[in-house]
Amino acid sequence: MREFARVGCATTLAVALLAAVPATATAPLELHVLDCGTMDGIETDAFLSELPDPPAAFDMVNRCFLVVHPLGTLLWDVGFPRNASFTFMSWWLWLSSFGKSSVTMDRSVVEQLAELGYEPSDIDFLAVSHVHFDHIGEANEFADSTWIVQKAERDWAFSEDLDNPFVQPDLFEALAGAKTVELTGDHDVFGDGRVEILTSPGHTPGHQCLYLDLPETGPVVLSGDLYHSTLNREHRLPPNFNVDAEQTRSSMERIEALVSERGAQLWIQHSPDSGVQAPAVVR
Ligand SMILES: [Zn+2]
Secondary structure (H helix, E strand, O other), rough: OOOOOOOHHHHHHHHHHOOOOOOOOOOOOOEEEEEEEEEEEEEHHHHOOOOOEEEEEEEEEEEEEEEEEEEEEEEEOOOOOOOOOOHHHHHHHHHHHOOEEEEEEEOOOOHHHOOOOOOOOHEEEOOOOOOOHHEEEEHHOOOEEEEEHHHHHHHHHHHHOOOOOOOOOOHHHHHHHHHHHEEEEEEEOOOOEEEEEEEEEOOOOOOOOEEEEEEEOOEEEEEOOOOOOHHHHHEEEEEEEEHHHHHHHHHHHHHHHHHHOOEEEOOOOOOOOOOOOOOOOEE
């Protein structure tokens, strides 16, 4: 039976967990960019309706990321579901919400990790930007990892009266019993300031971004769904299906201030025009 740790002090637990992780202190910090699919021809209504002259449709990519730190591995987002639990109804809800889009994902996260030499059991930490189905699809494969999640997101995701077409609890049910670091704010994953989870609620109650200080590329913030496109960022526009638009705008301000302060790049995970596309390794 897996240990389930709900903790008030995430840092204490993270340090304790890291004691069990074999340290290879000479290894560099690396970011592997994984191809978690595409969503093409998405109608802009839900995302950019406040623009005076929005484009009719736009394309999205879906990216997942493996962070390899000298003290362990962190998987950030796990793409679309790959199993039968992702029902026809889910696709119908997606398509009816966003128009005649086409959704593809050629290879699973597990397959892509295997090509890089990693089994699910090699992943020390799993964190997702949020629990929408396009970010948490393969989560059940990583139930032996330590799940790092905002308390607000976990409570929402497992609440009995949750009724949200983008959240399917069966996609992450195995995480209910996983070792868990529950956060109520930011979190320095490996204790050296190079990999930091940034709370940014609004899209969902416990949405989060990921800050990385890469040795060659420099500081990068992975957006999650704080923005879906460069136009959303340019106009600070939350999509109309966010749980809290005002909170989203506050999160945008906060992350933008941090991006400026730290001189970071901000990669919009769903944007084909932003950051480094998959497959790639970034140092
Ligand atoms: Zn998304």
